[in-house]
Amino acid sequence: MKVEIWSDVVCPWCHIGKRRFEAALERFPHKDAVQVEWRSFELDPGAPSAAAGEDVSPTEYAERLARKYGTSVLGAQQMTDHMTQQAAAEGLDFRFDRAVRANTFDAHQVIHLAGERGVQDAVKERLLTAYFSEGEAVGDHETLVGLAAGAGLDADEVRAVLEDQRYAGAVRTDEAEAQALGISGVPFFVVDRKYGVNGAQPADALLQVLERAWAERTPLIPVIAGGEACGPDGCMI
Incomplete structure (x- = not known):
């Protein structure tokens, strides 16, 4: 089962929503069969980025x-x-007094790279924490390189991606798809391309959606068995 999550790394409810989704997934009996993919959404595409070390x-x-x-x-x-109070209830330490303004387009490119390298969730988490708790400039290239490298990516590859903008098209595709799906706010969870969940819903609500989606994709339960049939190895005689 696949869960796609549109979000931004400077969206407070996205970080809270991530924790709530993780709590729901932990209680889901089939969590090992769930594939999670983080999709791009910019809350403020025209936002300028502050440089690392700039006073806030x-x-x-x-x-x-x-x-x-x-x-x-x-x-x-x-x-x-x-x-901040809602975040604390989920174990997060929000420090808005440290938040450094950032354009997140390049951060989303790094998250796409992370998806191809199998460390997408770790990189997503690192960028969220860096912005909301540590006052890191997630719009600054060298800051992004350091954060991504600390979460499992190769620093030189991240630097190259930011230089040649190779995932720019992927970010724009995510954003166009969000628009086509009618997504105007994040976080937004799409479960098996069948159910959409808007906002940082409680873990219980997210769990119910996972369970419903799973139940609807479970193979049919045979109520009469043993009749003659044909299969890959031949037919019953």
Whole structure:
């Protein structure tokens, strides 16, 4: 069974949603048969990236959020406080006061490379943690190289990918597919191309979807057996 998850590495609910999905998957009896693929979605394609080491104001994230949603800085701070509490309940340490603005297009290219090298989940997790907890500049190339290398990729290959932009088309394809599927917000979970789950739903809800999708793909249960039939090795006589 395949689960595709559209998300962004600067999306707080995506990190929370990842933890909740992991909790659901841990309780799913057939978890070893589930293939998870992370798909690209940019919350702000036009966002500029700050350089590594650039000073960050503790209120910068709230100020950016206030401008985006047309609210006050105080109102935006209340939003981040709520997300911080939700994250803590999932074992995550969100530090919005450290968050460095970033364009995530290149981070998504690195995640595509990670998918081909079998370490996609580890790289995705590393980038999320770097942004939300450690104040890393995930839009900076050398920062991306270091983070990805620490999660199992070859540093020189990551550097080459960022130089020649070889996964740019793959990122754009993901985003076009999201639009075709009507995905306007993330995280968004697509289970076996049959069920769509919008948002960071509770683990119980995600587990129910996994169980339902699995039940519908289980082979038929024979109610009458033993009749004459033909198979690959010949026919019953």
